[in-house]
Amino acid sequence: MLMHDEQVDPRAQRRSGGHSTTPVPADLATSPFRVDRDRVASSPFFARLAGVTQVVSSTGSGLLVHNRLTHSLKVAQAARAIAERLSARPELVSVLDKLGGCDPDVVEAAALAHDLGHPPFGHLGEQVLDRLARHRFGLSDGFEGNAQSFRIITTTDVRGPAALGLDLTVAVRAATLKYPWTRLAFPTPHPRDLAAPPRGAAEPPDAPGTGSSKFSAYVTELPDVLGAREFFAGRLEPWQQTVEASVMDTADDIAYAIHDLEDFHRVGVLQHATVSAELGTWLDQALELASLDAADLRAQERRPGRSLEMLRRRLHAKDSWAVDDEAFAAAVAKVRAELVDGLLAVPFDGSVEAEQAVAGFSSRWTRRLVDAVGVIEEPSTRSGHVVLAPRQWHEVQVLKFVHRRFVLLRPDLALHQRGQARLLTALVEALEQWVTDRHEANRLPRRLHDLVELAGDEYAELARTEPSALVGATGDVPSGPDAVRALARGRAVVDFIASLTDNQAAALLEALSGRTGQLWTDAFVL
Structure with a gap:
């Protein structure tokens, strides 16, 4: 039994303000951070991720x-x-304590939660919903998957004890903030205005004035950000990740760099000849390629070795604190030896030998990268406190390059994604029409109805206390209750669509468009 408040670990304080030691019948674990991990894993938002695209749909x-x-x-x-x-x-105990702690249960909980907000069709869905949220609905925040994840754990998930978020601890909430700022205003000064902005904080070069390209909270969740970060004030800069968030972010990079390459080797997309030509040409002609001016390099981009040289130059421009040409060349050679001349040398045919080759590649690289992680007490603004060793950092950049150059930029994938973008756009339009139809207000999907009410309360409060936070793409402050309600309806539609799986989104549009005669279906729950 607690005798004094000061005995409570401030990192374990819950969003509701309650003590983490207060028992909740549904929780099985005794550790507060383990409870958080279990709450995330039990969330329906977590379960739906099985039906959300990473890069390509498993059904396709x-x-x-x-x-x-x-x-x-x-x-x-x-x-x-x-x-x-x-x-x-x-040797790291005192450093980690000084920076705010590094608990394995906290980072595991944050890692499980980090993608809860990803909408149908992965990053493509994120881009489409952001464009529609800003330009169709006038939402200053638009849409961002990381911010949506934070909104889920603090606000829209109803499986917590109070049916408002999951009531997670301070440490776990802070650890999910990969980009601990809002799109436009918080903190002040905003990190996008730093001489070398943190990763994700800069504005997109083709969209000046729109705010940070990445951020982890909407204005509706700003009080939750402040509550989660209060413990870390004085330990970290307002725009810096906690150590636990930095661990999660680094692990995300490691997993992304490895398992997507596995997938596209399995399906035959990563071809030995093309990847070998790119890496081998650069290694053979590095000095010659380095001497090309930028215009000539762009003109020759489709020739082997040129795209890799462009990566080397981008790293110098963005991450001069970390990039080293000798380490870059060593990384290219390492990836060629292990990935090209190793894994890709024999096409995947489903045999035991092929499965073991994939498993061996994955386990060797994961162990190599995990073992190379360290802590920097005073990092660059472009880095978190948790970093890969220089050699391994360069290797991750090269692995991610291979994925982007030979998978993400494929025309056939672009064709597929354009269809998905049209689907999501049509779904947003159809749901907006339904939400604004006063004759059908009482027949809305119950979940959508609840989200409209929730957002209505949030935006009415913002209009009363901080109307400048509601300035949209036009630069005008919404005037009058009808304009504020329109913003709330837009946020509710976006929340609803972001909570669907790929198949649910497609099935819902089929039903709304009248193209299916099936009345009852398990493809979506209304």
């Missing part, structure tokens, strides 16, 4: 590929391993 590939759920599990596995290694190093 014909083979088993990662989805957002399996990705989150692998990030959690790597994050916990990193936290355990760091916590076990005696």
Whole structure:
């Protein structure tokens, strides 16, 4: 039994203000951070990730590929391993304590939660919903998957004790803030105005004035950000990740760099000849390519080696604090030896030998990268406190390059994604029409109805206390209750669509468009 408030770990304080030691019948664990991990894993938002695209849909590939759920599990596995290694190093104990702590349960919970807000169709869905949220609905925040994840755990998930978020602890909420700022205003000064903005804080070069390209909270959740970050004031800069968030972020990079390459080797997309030509040409002609001016390099972009040289130059421009040409060349050679001349040398045919080759590649690289993580007490603004060793950092950049150059930029994937973008756009339009139809107000899907009411309360409060936070794409402050209600309806539609799986989104549009005669379906729950 608690005798004094000061005995309570401030990192374990819950969003509701209650003590983490207060028992809740539904919780099985005794550790407050383990409770948080269990609450995230039990959330329906977590379960839906099995039906959300990582890069391509498993139903479209014909083979088993990662989805957002399996990705989150692998990030959690790597994050916990990193936290355990760091916590076990005696020379880091005082540093980690000074910076606010590094608990394996906290980083595991945050890793499981980090993708809860990803909408149908992965990053493509994120871009479409952001465009529609800003330009169709006038929402200053638009849409961002990380901010949506934070909104889920603090606000829209109803499986917590009070049916408002999951009532997680301070440490876990702070650890989910990969980009601990809002799009436009918080903190002051905003990190996008720093000489070298943190990763994600800069504005998109093709969209000046729109705010940070990445951020982890909407204005509606700003009080939750302040509550989660209060413990870390004086330990970290307002725009810096907590150590636990930095662990999660690093683990996300590791998992992404490895398992997507596995997937596209399995489905035959990563071809030995093209990847080998790119890496081999750059290694053979590095000095010649380095001497090309930028215009000539862009003109020759489709020729082998040129895209890799462009990556080297981008790293110098953005991450001069970390990039080293010798380490970059060593990383290219390492990836060529292990990925090109190793894994890709023999096409995947589903045999035991092929499965073991994939498993061996994955385990070797995951262990190599996890073992190379360290802590910097005073990092660059472009880095968190938790970093990969220089050699491994360069290797991750090259692995991610291979994925982007030979998978994400494929025309056939772009064709597929354009269809998904049209689907989401049509779904937003159809649901907006339904929400604004006063004759059908009492027949809205109950979940959508509840989200409209929730957002209505939030935006009415913002209009009363901080109307400048509601300035949209036009630059005008919404005037009158009708304008504020329109913003709330837009946020509710976006919240609703972001909570669907790929198949649910497609099935819902089929029903709304009248193209299906099936009345009862398990494809979506209304």
